[in-house]
Amino acid sequence: MLYYANGLSALLWAICIFLGFGLMALADEAPCTLHHEGNYYNLNPLKASQDYEFKTLDGHAFYLNVCRRVTTEPWSTGVPNNVDIAGLVRTDHHDFAIGLVNTTLEMRDTGLMLHVSNGSPCPGEDNLYGSSSIRFLCEPSVYGAGKPAVISQFPEDDNQACQYTVEWRTHFACPTGERGLVSGLIVFLVIFMMILLMLLIVSSTLYNRFVLRKRGFDQLAWLSKVHLLELTDFCIELFRSTVDNIRLTVNRWAESTRNLNPASHQWSSRDEEQAMMAADPLEDHDRELQGTNV
Numbered sequence: 001m002l003y004y005a006n007g008l009s010a011l012l013w014a015i016c017i018f019l020g021f022g023l024m025a026l027a028d029e030a031p032c033t034l035h036h037e038g039n040y041y042n043l044n045p046l047k048a049s050q051d052y053e054f055k056t057l058d059g060h061a062f063y064l065n066v067c068r069r070v071t072t073e074p075w076s077t078g079v080p081n082n083v084d085i086a087g088l089v090r091t092d093h094h095d096f097a098i099g100l101v102n103t104t105l106e107m108r109d110t111g112l113m114l115h116v117s118n119g120s121p122c123p124g125e126d127n128l129y130g131s132s133s134i135r136f137l138c139e140p141s142v143y144g145a146g147k148p149a150v151i152s153q154f155p156e157d158d159n160q161a162c163q164y165t166v167e168w169r170t171h172f173a174c175p176t177g178e179r180g181l182v183s184g185l186i187v188f189l190v191i192f193m194m195i196l197l198m199l200l201i202v203s204s205t206l207y208n209r210f211v212l213r214k215r216g217f218d219q220l221a222w223l224s225k226v227h228l229l230e231l232t233d234f235c236i237e238l239f240r241s242t243v244d245n246i247r248l249t250v251n252r253w254a255e256s257t258r259n260l261n262p263a264s265h266q267w268s269s270r271d272e273e274q275a276m277m278a279a280d281p282l283e284d285h286d287r288e289l290q291g292t293n294v
Helices: 003-026 183-208 224-258 262-266 269-276 281-294
Strands: 033-036 039-042 052-055 062-065 085-090 094-100 107-108 111-116 132-136 147-152 163-171
Touching: 033 107, 052 085, 094 111, 094 132, 132 224
Parallel strands: 132 163
Antiparallel strands: 033 039, 052 062, 062 085, 085 094, 107 111, 111 132, 147 163
């Protein structure tokens, strides 16, 4: 009996350690999600098996997907074939990649932002590549995915354009409750306990047959009242440990989010992307127009 209790205790510790690592992994920011000021944003539902198609300001086809590469076959983009293109514009002579896939969201004053960069080489420019900013606006009245629209591009000529600003109104850009964590843990625990019970029965039966040399019904594992009570205590301790781990993880995450600078935390990809964040594309475009007028 003492050996059996020690075995359950060791197994309990192993399960708690496993759940602890699992909760730490769940605490990390998932792709295309964002925690900001107590709100949770998730753009993964906008992933589509078929690209979203709309038009540029000059009427050329614009293909875009969210948090995954476009499914439209690119044509002469000037980027390597093994990269994931976030979107492309089909111009008169070739396709222009507006940037590569990025799954890091950022909250700006204008709304939820997704920046992509390192696209096709800009026409007539050295060491300058296509980049775009996709602005997601919360629109509860749009029940579907909504439809993106180009609101600015620079330069304005589609055959010369190198930077795009896209606006996307959708209810998926609204903050939602973070679902799935508790229910997923409950399902995991139920399945795990069923597997554990099966292993206990099988191992006990094999032990009775090959070690104790029992035969017939005597070799089958029978859970006595004492065993059931010990198993019940084990399940209770496992549940309490899981709840404690969840509370500890949530408290650590809440404390870290209060001390974090959202701008520095949510964006750490490439130097080009950081440079692009330094200024709003619309502001750059307005400054360019003012310079032309002067």
